[in-house]
Amino acid sequence: MRGACVEQGERGTQLLKSIDQEAFSLLEDRTRRRMLLLLRENELSAKDIALRLGMTPQNVYHHLKKMIEADLVAEVHERRSGHLIESFYTTTADTFVYHEDDIPENDNHRFIEVLNGLNELGAGVQVSEENAVRLSELAKRKARLQRNPILTDDVCAFCGSSGYFTKFGPMDPTLLSKILQYSGIMNMSDDEFEDSLMIVRELRRQLLSMKAD
Numbered sequence: 755m756r757g758a759c760v761e762q763g764e765r766g767t768q769l770l771k772s773i774d775q776e777a778f779s780l781l782e783d784r785t786r787r788r789m790l791l792l793l794r795e796n797e798l799s800a801k802d803i804a805l806r807l808g809m810t811p812q813n814v815y816h817h818l819k820k821m822i823e824a825d826l827v828a829e830v831h832e833r834r835s836g837h838l839i840e841s842f843y844t845t846t847a848d849t850f851v852y853h854e855d856d857i858p859e860n861d862n863h864r865f866i867e868v869l870n871g872l873n874e875l876g877a878g879v880q881v882s883e884e885n886a887v888r889l890s891e892l893a894k895r896k897a898r899l900q901r902n903p904i905l906t907d908d909v910c911a912f913c914g915s916s917g918y919f920t921k922f923g924p925m926d927p928t929l930l931s932k933i934l935q936y937s938g939i940m941n942m943s944d945d946e947f948e949d950s951l952m953i954v955r956e957l958r959r960q961l962l963s964m965k966a967d
Contacts, residue, residue: 771847777824778852785809786817790826790845797830799840818843826850851934865889869964879964888964892957899942899950 780786789803798806800814807814821827822843829841865886872879879885942950 769847770849770851773824773826773850773852775852777826777850780820780824780826781850783817786821789814789817790821793827793843794845794848797842797844799833799842801840862886862890865893872961877961878966879961880966885960885964888960889957892953892960896950896953896957897938899938899946899953 781790785807788807792798792803792806796802800811800818803809803818804811804814818827822829825846827843828846830844832839832841834840862883863886866881866883868889869879869881869885873881939947939950
């Protein structure tokens with residue numbers, strides 16, 4: 755089943771779409787990722803894809819069938835070519851998001867960088883492993899309330915994948931993070947939202963307590 759449509763592109767595709775583990779596993783294959791990159795930009799037939807990637811049409815059909823079943827690709831129209839009718843395909847979204855499983859991560863080092871960044875802005879906080887751990891735990895508590903993945907930064911500006919999402923096209927990871935954040939806020943119950951506000955207040959207290967004497 756397709757995820758909720760955030761925005762419609764020029765081809766009628768979703769901007770952002772959640773996928774399940776089966777679909778995410780399909781994207782581990784480099785050939786399928788290359789096919790999706792092509793289909794994101796153009797509506798192509800199996801013959802077109804085969805020519806661009808140096809594959810046989812039969813091999814392309816094999817991959818297309820799997821991606822259609824996983825709702826990553828859809829047939830958009832048919833065109834007659836002589837006595838043959840060719841089907842044309844496109845992606846069902848510009849960006850595919852996967853966050854079905856909780857993947858634990860040790861991001862204390864990232865929060866050391868956060869503390870260093872605060873000092874570059876003149877905050878005057880103490881940079882230590884202890885303070886990084888405190889910030890990390892608060893961030894994880896808040897993310898669990900919002901049911902959001904904690905996105906990693908190993909994603910290029912054009913295309914790539916990380917533990918939680920695979921993207922095809924020029925979506926800024928910061929924009930994706932903001933979309934997921936807002937979605938999490940909307941999906942929280944009133945009690946969960948109040949708990950999240952308490953975490954923000956606690957975060958502020960923690961940050962102020964970290965200021966160097």
